[in-house]
């Protein structure tokens with residue numbers, strides 16, 4: 001009897017131990033799922049940040065590319081003074097005939113952006129690029145003056161994403177009559 005009792009005790013102990021093992025295994029599994037969930041979340045967030053940073057860099061390069069192109073032009077139509085806007089033969093999306101900075105005023109909003117000959121840059125279809133040029137006050141560059149009236153022009157290049165909620169990149173510079 002005594003022996004059988006011991007066997008029974010051992011059996012109960014074994015069942016209890018199995019019960020503990022099962023609970024521990026379940027808890028460990030749940031913990032692992034929670035940890036893996038957090039790890040995946042961090043990885044996905046990291047990927048989003050990296051993609052966003054890459055897009056912002058591309059937008060910045062597109063804006064800088066246009067700004068450099070404009071900065072390489074004359075302050076106003078060669079041989080004139082106080083003129084503003086595109087002259088004859090400088091129309092449309094083809095910028096190859098643009099020779100002064102205000103020729104770019106109102107250029108765009110082009111999505112995708114276009115190269116100097118007006119061809120669409122299809123690989124940047126997620127972006128739109130536009131330009132604004134304004135005469136500004138000689139003593140206060142944030143004050144806009146009528147077109148052609150001052151020796152300073154503010155050039156604004158804006159690159160925006162076609163994806164809603166993403167911030168625009170805006171580059172600005174002041175060009176002065178030399």
Ligand SMILES: [Ca+2]
Nearest residue numbers: 085100102103
């Ligand atoms: Ca012009």
Ligand SMILES: [Ca+2]
Nearest residue numbers: 077099100103
């Ligand atoms: Ca011109």
